[in-house]
Amino acid sequence: MEIKNVVIVGMGTMGSQIGIVFARGGYQTTMVDLSEGLIEKGMEGIQSFLNNQVKKGKMRTDEMNQILSCMNTTLDLGKALSDVGLVIEAVFEDMNVKKGLFKKMDDLCPRQTILGSNTSTLSITEMGAVTARPDQCIGIHFLIPAALTPLVEVVRGSETSDDTHKKVIDLLHRCGKETVTVKDSPGFVINRLYLPMVNEAFYVLESSIASAEEIDRCCVQGLRFPLGPLAAADAFGLDVLLNCMKTFHKEMGEKYRPAPLLIKLVEAGWLGRKSGRGVYDYRGRE
Numbered sequence: 001m002e003i004k005n006v007v008i009v010g011m012g013t014m015g016s017q018i019g020i021v022f023a024r025g026g027y028q029t030t031m032v033d034l035s036e037g038l039i040e041k042g043m044e045g046i047q048s049f050l051n052n053q054v055k056k057g058k059m060r061t062d063e064m065n066q067i068l069s070c071m072n073t074t075l076d077l078g079k080a081l082s083d084v085g086l087v088i089e090a091v092f093e094d095m096n097v098k099k100g101l102f103k104k105m106d107d108l109c110p111r112q113t114i115l116g117s118n119t120s121t122l123s124i125t126e127m128g129a130v131t132a133r134p135d136q137c138i139g140i141h142f143l144i145p146a147a148l149t150p151l152v153e154v155v156r157g158s159e160t161s162d163d164t165h166k167k168v169i170d171l172l173h174r175c176g177k178e179t180v181t182v183k184d185s186p187g188f189v190i191n192r193l194y195l196p197m198v199n200e201a202f203y204v205l206e207s208s209i210a211s212a213e214e215i216d217r218c219c220v221q222g223l224r225f226p227l228g229p230l231a232a233a234d235a236f237g238l239d240v241l242l243n244c245m246k247t248f249h250k251e252m253g254e255k256y257r258p259a260p261l262l263i264k265l266v267e268a269g270w271l272g273r274k275s276g277r278g279v280y281d282y283r284g285r286e
Ligand SMILES: NC(=O)c1ccc[n+]([C@@H]2O[C@H](COP(=O)([O-])OP(=O)(O)OC[C@H]3O[C@@H](n4cnc5c(N)ncnc54)[C@H](O)[C@@H]3O)[C@@H](O)[C@H]2O)c1
Pocket: 009, 010, 011, 012, 013, 014, 015, 032, 033, 034, 038, 089, 090, 091, 092, 093, 094, 101, 118, 119, 120, 121, 141, 142, 143, 144, 235, 236, 237, 240
């Protein structure tokens, strides 16, 4: 069956941006979150991102309106899933939360629906195992900011079928994305390489070897990164980073222990851009 519509569960940092990708690709896209307030916040983020794209001359107003016309939101997961080709969850990076949701999606979706996860580090195989369709479960790992980053990392669980894989790759290509397919393993490839380096930047900062600005400048001006590791950590959320490092540490050992400074900032509620304060202070900035 051809995929005609998409549901995104979770309208946080990632879910809202993933919604833009599919709506831009012309797919009817329904987004779900847990309260009216969270849905409103997600839609505000989408509107502000699109307005900025128009202001910068990177998108026409009629394109923006076309994208918005392909989007709708609901609190009713059951209704959203009753007739959907692909659902992607972008909820908290916690295996128990994801497994609970995969079980629910499996119960509520038509038999042919593909179940996707945007997890950064967790096992697709383990999520698929709680469903009656592990062959139709797959990792679709978008990178921040999902609406602009060209590549999507596609992750095959141990039971993901060739048919599921092909349908997802075709869909992503139709939405203008490049893809890379990798095996299921903690952090897959991109985060396995990148996040331990970001974690190391917190150790370097805590050891007073350099300031946050200098650490970021080393990577931006010296290594030509688009964003320094500490600014990037603030963008994806220190709580999300910490959960990812906890998975690495549990699955792959001591080398991946989360930096104490990262833990301290999360305990203080300094989660990065989304809370107004992380490594850097965003309060009072636009
Ligand atoms: N932040 C990043 O840079 C990034 C990058 C790639 C992948 N990811 C992954 O994407 C996922 C989401 O991360 P995020 O940064 O968007 O998190 P976030 O905390 O910004 O957003 C999560 C959203 O999911 C909603 N939610 C939670 N449970 C729900 C449920 N049962 N039904 C509906 N909505 C629910 C929350 O209310 C929240 O709005 C995680 O698995 C994360 O690892 C994050």
